Amino acid sequence: MKKIGIVDTTFARYDMGKAAINELKTNRTGFKTIRRTVPGIKDLPVACKKMFEEQNCDIILALGMPGPMPIDKQCAHEASTALIQTQLMCNKHILEVFVHEDEAKNEKELAWLTDKRAREHALNALDLLFKPENLVKNAGKGLREGFEDAGPLKS
Amino acid sequence: MKKIGIVDTTFARYDMGKAAINELKTNRTGFKTIRRTVPGIKDLPVACKKMFEEQNCDIILALGMPGPMPIDKQCAHEASTALIQTQLMCNKHILEVFVHEDEAKNEKELAWLTDKRAREHALNALDLLFKPENLVKNAGKGLREGFEDAGPLKS
Amino acid sequence: MKKIGIVDTTFARYDMGKAAINELKTNRTGFKTIRRTVPGIKDLPVACKKMFEEQNCDIILALGMPGPMPIDKQCAHEASTALIQTQLMCNKHILEVFVHEDEAKNEKELAWLTDKRAREHALNALDLLFKPENLVKNAGKGLREGFEDAGPLKS
Amino acid sequence: MKKIGIVDTTFARYDMGKAAINELKTNRTGFKTIRRTVPGIKDLPVACKKMFEEQNCDIILALGMPGPMPIDKQCAHEASTALIQTQLMCNKHILEVFVHEDEAKNEKELAWLTDKRAREHALNALDLLFKPENLVKNAGKGLREGFEDAGPLKS
Amino acid sequence: MKKIGIVDTTFARYDMGKAAINELKTNRTGFKTIRRTVPGIKDLPVACKKMFEEQNCDIILALGMPGPMPIDKQCAHEASTALIQTQLMCNKHILEVFVHEDEAKNEKELAWLTDKRAREHALNALDLLFKPENLVKNAGKGLREGFEDAGPLKS
Numbered sequence: 192m193k194k195i196g197i198v199d200t201t202f203a204r205y206d207m208g209k210a211a212i213n214e215l216k217t218n219r220t221g222f223k224t225i226r227r228t229v230p231g232i233k234d235l236p237v238a239c240k241k242m243f244e245e246q247n248c249d250i251i252l253a254l255g256m257p258g259p260m261p262i263d264k265q266c267a268h269e270a271s272t273a274l275i276q277t278q279l280m281c282n283k284h285i286l287e288v289f290v291h292e293d294e295a296k297n298e299k300e301l302a303w304l305t306d307k308r309a310r311e312h313a314l315n316a317l318d319l320l321f322k323p324e325n326l327v328k329n330a331g332k333g334l335r336e337g338f339e340d341a342g343p344l345k346s
Numbered sequence: 347m348k349k350i351g352i353v354d355t356t357f358a359r360y361d362m363g364k365a366a367i368n369e370l371k372t373n374r375t376g377f378k379t380i381r382r383t384v385p386g387i388k389d390l391p392v393a394c395k396k397m398f399e400e401q402n403c404d405i406i407l408a409l410g411m412p413g414p415m416p417i418d419k420q421c422a423h424e425a426s427t428a429l430i431q432t433q434l435m436c437n438k439h440i441l442e443v444f445v446h447e448d449e450a451k452n453e454k455e456l457a458w459l460t461d462k463r464a465r466e467h468a469l470n471a472l473d474l475l476f477k478p479e480n481l482v483k484n485a486g487k488g489l490r491e492g493f494e495d496a497g498p499l500k501s
Numbered sequence: 502m503k504k505i506g507i508v509d510t511t512f513a514r515y516d517m518g519k520a521a522i523n524e525l526k527t528n529r530t531g532f533k534t535i536r537r538t539v540p541g542i543k544d545l546p547v548a549c550k551k552m553f554e555e556q557n558c559d560i561i562l563a564l565g566m567p568g569p570m571p572i573d574k575q576c577a578h579e580a581s582t583a584l585i586q587t588q589l590m591c592n593k594h595i596l597e598v599f600v601h602e603d604e605a606k607n608e609k610e611l612a613w614l615t616d617k618r619a620r621e622h623a624l625n626a627l628d629l630l631f632k633p634e635n636l637v638k639n640a641g642k643g644l645r646e647g648f649e650d651a652g653p654l655k656s
Numbered sequence: 657m658k659k660i661g662i663v664d665t666t667f668a669r670y671d672m673g674k675a676a677i678n679e680l681k682t683n684r685t686g687f688k689t690i691r692r693t694v695p696g697i698k699d700l701p702v703a704c705k706k707m708f709e710e711q712n713c714d715i716i717l718a719l720g721m722p723g724p725m726p727i728d729k730q731c732a733h734e735a736s737t738a739l740i741q742t743q744l745m746c747n748k749h750i751l752e753v754f755v756h757e758d759e760a761k762n763e764k765e766l767a768w769l770t771d772k773r774a775r776e777h778a779l780n781a782l783d784l785l786f787k788p789e790n791l792v793k794n795a796g797k798g799l800r801e802g803f804e805d806a807g808p809l810k811s
Numbered sequence: 812m813k814k815i816g817i818v819d820t821t822f823a824r825y826d827m828g829k830a831a832i833n834e835l836k837t838n839r840t841g842f843k844t845i846r847r848t849v850p851g852i853k854d855l856p857v858a859c860k861k862m863f864e865e866q867n868c869d870i871i872l873a874l875g876m877p878g879p880m881p882i883d884k885q886c887a888h889e890a891s892t893a894l895i896q897t898q899l900m901c902n903k904h905i906l907e908v909f910v911h912e913d914e915a916k917n918e919k920e921l922a923w924l925t926d927k928r929a930r931e932h933a934l935n936a937l938d939l940l941f942k943p944e945n946l947v948k949n950a951g952k953g954l955r956e957g958f959e960d961a962g963p964l965k966s
Contacts, residue, residue: 199640199641200640200641201636201639201640201641201642201644202643202644202645203640203641203643204641204642204643204651204652204653204654205641205653205654206640206641206653207640207641208637208640208641209640209641226637227633227636227637228633228636228637228639228640229594229629229636230596230622230625230629230636230644230646233581233584233585233597234594234596236585236588236589237585237588237589237592237593237594237595238594240588240589240592241592244592245592258651262601264420265574265578265581266581268420268424269578269581269582269585270585271388271420271421271424272424272427272428272582272585273582273585273586273589274388275388275391275392275424275425275427275428276428276431276586276589277589278391278392278395279391279392279395279428279431279432279435280589282392282395282396282399282400283392284384284389284392284393285392286385286389287388291417298654298655298656299654299655299656301654301656302654302656303656305654312385315385319384319385323382323383326356326382326383326384326385327363327381327382327383329356329383330354330355330356330358330361330362330363330364330383331354331355331356331358331359331360331361331362331363331364332356332359333357333358333359334356334357334385335357336385341359342359343359343360343361344359344360344453344454344456344457344460345453345454346453346454346456346457346458419730423730423734426698426730426731426734427734427737427738429698430698430701430702430734430735430737430738431738431741433701433702433705434701434702434705434738434741434742434745437702437705437706437709437710438702439694439699439702439703440702441695441699442698446727467695470695474694478692478693481666481692481693481694481695482673482691482692482693484666484693485664485665485666485668485671485672485673485674485693486664486665486666486668486669486670486671486672486673486674487666487669488667488668488669489666489667489695490667491695496669497669498669498670498671499669499670499763499764499766499767499770500763500764501763501764501766501767501768509950509951510950510951511946511949511950511951511952511954512953512954512955513950513951513953514951514952514953514961514962514963514964515951515963515964516950516951516963517950517951518947518950518951519950519951536947537943537946537947538943538946538947538949538950539904539939539946540906540932540935540946540954540956543891543894543895543907544904544906546895546898546899547895547898547899547902547903547904547905548904550898550899550902551902554902555902572911575884575888575891576891579888579891579892579895580895582892582895583892583895583896583899586896586899587899590899608964608965608966609964609965609966611964611966612964612966613966615964729885733885733889736853736885736886736889737889737892737893739853740853740856740857740889740890740892740893741893741896743856743857743860744856744857744860744893744896744897744900747857747860747861747864747865748857749849749854749857749858750857751850751854752853756882777850780850784849788847788848791821791847791848791849791850792828792846792847792848794821794848795819795820795821795823795826795827795828795829795848796819796820796821796823796824796825796826796827796828796829797821797824798821798822798823798824799821799822799850800822801850806824807824808824808825808826809824809825809918809919809921809922809925810918810919810922811918811919811921811922811923
């Protein structure tokens with residue numbers, strides 16, 4: 192049975208892991224989920240690597256909410272770089288689900304955005320794992336996770 | 347028979363993979379293409395690595411369309427860095443075909459540019475794989491993919 | 502018996518290692534601590550790697566105090582990047598405890614902040630090592646180390 | 657017999673590989689040169705790695721001409737980072753010879769600068785390979801490749 | 812007998828390697844020094860790696876003097892990143908001794924600063940190799956190499 196890892200943080204201001212797991216289980220059966228939580232986004236990469244190597248996960252959702260300051264952006268950059276590196280070391284996908292605190296105009300919208308992005312990336316994880324042909328069908332469609340899709344170019 | 351991998355994204359607003367495959371097949375025979383699509387550009391590196399290692403591709407075109415915001419530029423930087431790292435891990439070329447949304451003045455021009463760049467890099471892939479001496483002949487010629495060539499310096 | 506590594510710097514203007522060790526020992530028994538000090542934050546990554554591989558540490562606290570200048574920010578970025586890479590190479594957590602000199606309004610507040618952040622990350626290290634379920638309980642709670650918690654979003 | 661690799665790009669607006677090879681052959685005999693050309697500077701790292709591993713080169717000159725835009729600077733940063741990483745993977749020197757289009761005031765000066773820098777780094781390659789003691793003699797001398805030497809500090 | 816590697820550059824405007832070796836030999840006996848010089852700071856990482864692996868050095872001083880322009884800062888960042896990576900690959904310390912040309916107000920002060928920083932890091936190398944307990948005693952003391960120590964925070 193396939194295993195989907197879910198790692199989030201205590202730094203985030205929304206329970207992203209719970210939203211992702213809920214969406215996964217609502218849409219499909221026949222897989223297991225394994226959840227971990229770490230303090231901040233820079234702790235995500237090694238947590239993912241351990242979930243791949245020690246828990247045998249097949250794909251992972253890495254969820255975090257970087258703050259609005261320049262140092263937060265730098266942390267997000269460092270975390271992202273290492274999440275990609277982790278994938279290369281393990282030959283498996285990690286879907287990074289980051290919501291920057293300054294992407295929304297207030298706390299209510301930020302909560303909505305965070306929930307929606309976590310759920311839409313959960314669906315991406317299911318496609319990557321079980322239905323990769325769905326992604327090919329949507330190539331170039333201008334899809335976005337969270338806010339509205341940009342759509343294909345009008346030419 | 348040589349295998350050329352094509353990976354693009356659902357985030358892009360143009361079907362870049364289709365354009366690249368069309369150009370490849372129009373210009374040469376005697377190779378196979380394998381196509382994958384992932385959600386965004388940061389998912390490209392591990393997809394390429396898997397295509398090299400699990401599908402035995404000889405060269406890959408990695409196509410994406412980063413958005414116009416600072417965070418999009420940062421994502422592109424992270425993806426590019428890891429695409430180069432993937433090449434070093436696998437000893438094979440990946441041609442990165444990125445078109446930034448703010449490179450063109452409107453959607454129509456962006457679609458044209460994206461199509462053209464994908465096609466011109468498809469030709470580069472054929473040269474790297476089958477005719478590397480063509481590239482040596484063009485060393486220092488100021489070639490560009492997409493917009494007009496800069497040409498050699500006038501001195 | 503589990504081993505917790507503590508590495509700090511002579512560059513920092515507060516004895517961060519001492520604070521961390523004091524907090525660890527106040528809160529729990531049944532583990533050993535091993536301490537090293539290096540000149541600056543860019544010397545931390547290899548010091549951590551050696552503590553994992555030569556001293557068999559299970560988790561490490563890497564403590565430093567970057568200065569306020571642009572070059573200091575760059576050094577912090579380089580050190581952070583490599584601390585994450587070290588974790589990926591060793592499959593073990595390093596908690597980075599950096600306090601930037603310009604985070605506080607005066608030396609007194611900076612000392613308070615540095616002490617508090619070192620201690621709160623010491624508790625994170627205990628949770629990661631002995632009680633990972635505590636972290637899952639706090640997922641999305643907007644926790645901060647040092648200054649006041651941000652708390653969960655009001656939605 | 658020692659082998660010197662030469663890799664340049666079709667993006668550059670000057671035939672840098674030709675200048676480098678000419679300088680090498682004018683100054684010394686008893687080595688072979690192997691030349692490759694790739695589309696752009698981000699294709700240089702894997703080309704170098706293949707020249708080390710598949711062609712058994714002992715040292716490589718990697719030549720490129722980044723454009724003047726911010727995205728070009730970022731590409732140069734990504735290429736440089738990976739060229740250093742390639743050296744670490746192979747335990748051999750790559751001399752990066754990059755000339756930024758905005759370093760010169762017009763096309764004529766840019767051509768002159770590019771030619772000169774390629775040639776001076778070709779001499780560095782010969783020293784690294786055959787006469788490393790020449791470099792020790794010039795330690796701290798403020799040497800520059802291309803424009804005039806800065807010279808040692810007056811103190 | 813322990814071996815200390817010294818690598819500097821022909822780009823620097825001060826003979827940093829000579830200052831470092833002089834300080835090492837003035838303060839202690841019972842070790843060997845091995846010296847190399849490379850063109851610029853981006854050539855330092857692989858030179859260090861070869862000194863660890865081919866010359867069996869136990870610790871290395873990597874000395875350089877980045878210029879004052881943005882491109883020089885970027886080169887320094889790339890070199891620093893790779894020097895840390897080299898340490899992780901070899902499990903040994905490299906002390907980076909960089910003096911930025913714009914740190915001093917004139918050539919005379921720059922020469923003084925460069926000499927002093929090289930010498931103070933030479934002492935750090937001796938401590939790391941022979942007396943690591945000296946560093947623990949100085950944890951949090953706000954030490955600086957070159958200019959005056961910042962000292963511990965007043966709280």
